[in-house]
Amino acid sequence: MTTHLYCVLPNERRDEPPADLRGIDGARVRSMQVEGLVAWISDAERGVPVSIDGVRAHDAVVEAALETGATPVPARFGQEFASDDACRGALENYSDSVTSLLADMQGFVEMTLILTPSTRRMLRDLEPGLPAMVDPGKPGAGREYMESLQAREAATGAVRRSLDSLAQKLTEATKAFVRRRAVHDQVTRLPLRTISHLVSRSDVANYKEATFTVSATSELRFLVIGPRAPYSFCALGNSDTGLHGMKLAD
Amino acid sequence: MASVPDDDELETEELVLGDLLNHVLDKGVVIGGTVTISIADIDLVVLDLRLLLTSVETAVRRNIDQTLKTLTTAGGPS
Numbered sequence: 169m170t171t172h173l174y175c176v177l178p179n180e181r182r183d184e185p186p187a188d189l190r191g192i193d194g195a196r197v198r199s200m201q202v203e204g205l206v207a208w209i210s211d212a213e214r215g216v217p218v219s220i221d222g223v224r225a226h227d228a229v230v231e232a233a234l235e236t237g238a239t240p241v242p243a244r245f246g247q248e249f250a251s252d253d254a255c256r257g258a259l260e261n262y263s264d265s266v267t268s269l270l271a272d273m274q275g276f277v278e279m280t281l282i283l284t285p286s287t288r289r290m291l292r293d294l295e296p297g298l299p300a301m302v303d304p305g306k307p308g309a310g311r312e313y314m315e316s317l318q319a320r321e322a323a324t325g326a327v328r329r330s331l332d333s334l335a336q337k338l339t340e341a342t343k344a345f346v347r348r349r350a351v352h353d354q355v356t357r358l359p360l361r362t363i364s365h366l367v368s369r370s371d372v373a374n375y376k377e378a379t380f381t382v383s384a385t386s387e388l389r390f391l392v393i394g395p396r397a398p399y400s401f402c403a404l405g406n407s408d409t410g411l412h413g414m415k416l417a418d
Numbered sequence: 419m420a421s422v423p424d425d426d427e428l429e430t431e432e433l434v435l436g437d438l439l440n441h442v443l444d445k446g447v448v449i450g451g452t453v454t455i456s457i458a459d460i461d462l463v464v465l466d467l468r469l470l471l472t473s474v475e476t477a478v479r480r481n482i483d484q485t486l487k488t489l490t491t492a493g494g495p496s
Contacts, residue, residue, distance in 0.1 A: 224438070244442065352440050412442060413442060
């Protein structure tokens with residue numbers, strides 16, 4: 169059995185998590201006092217497999233922490249420790265960074281913009297697969313292959329430029345409410361754009377309203393997701409970027 | 419299951435789930451066979467391949483390391 173870390177909260181939030189809150193594999197979530205902060209943890213089997221259900225359970229705990237009114241610093245999925253003491257030790261090793269990050273995040277939440285082609289057809293047409301192989305013995309096979317690559321690049325390039333343009337408009341419209349900005353590498357290679365903004369809780373409504381002033385096109389749309397915990401702003405000063413929640417353990 | 423018309427908008431839920439994975443997971447993590455997300459019927463393949471490739475690269479690297487270690491220990495190939 170190991171200890172799974174979901175997030176940390178300021179020391180003032182010493183209350184136990186809601187009694188019915190369940191984490192990964194339905195485990196009860198509990199709080200643990202660490203120097204200057206509170207960690208939300210649960211027991212977990214060693215080597216929790218990565219799954220959609222697991223990710224959702226992890227995020228649900230972090231969201232519950234956000235609902236306390238404080239802003240939690242979320243841990244990256246899979247931060248697993250041999251015991252509660254080992255988890256406490258890891259947090260204490262980063263005590264200054266975590267405490268400072270927590271203080272920095274209070275009063276703020278993350279808002280995310282997803283920009284995407286509008287329809288399934290468009291996205292499928294832009295599928296980034298390589299063109300079908302041509303018969304290498306056929307005269308002009310090399311040229312045919314390069315031309316198909318070029319045609320694909322022209323199609324995706326036009327969409328990417330449109331996405332850039334829409335992203336620029338949204339950035340301009342929301343800039344009064346944005347404290348920090350992060351851009352995620354996409355897990356997929358599809359032409360989506362994800363932009364995360366750190367926004368004051370009191371500005372969330374204004375931020376959303378500002379996005380509504382930007383018109384999507386018939387080819388592109390965007391979604392506004394949030395408020396959520398600041399997953400994209402969790403750098404602890406170690407080698408990790410902190411773009412996926414804080415990382416203490418390998 | 420009824421097919422979704424190509425001109426339909428992408429499912430918001432799919433995009434939101436994709437974004438959640440993007441936020442919570444590091445790309446170095448290998449997603450198992452339980453992933454059911456798909457966007458326009460193609461994302462599952464790309465997502466899976468990308469992450470699988472990460473794990474394959476790691477496995478290959480480990481194999482190379484292990485092979486080199488074995489060769490070194492054995493005093494090199496005969």
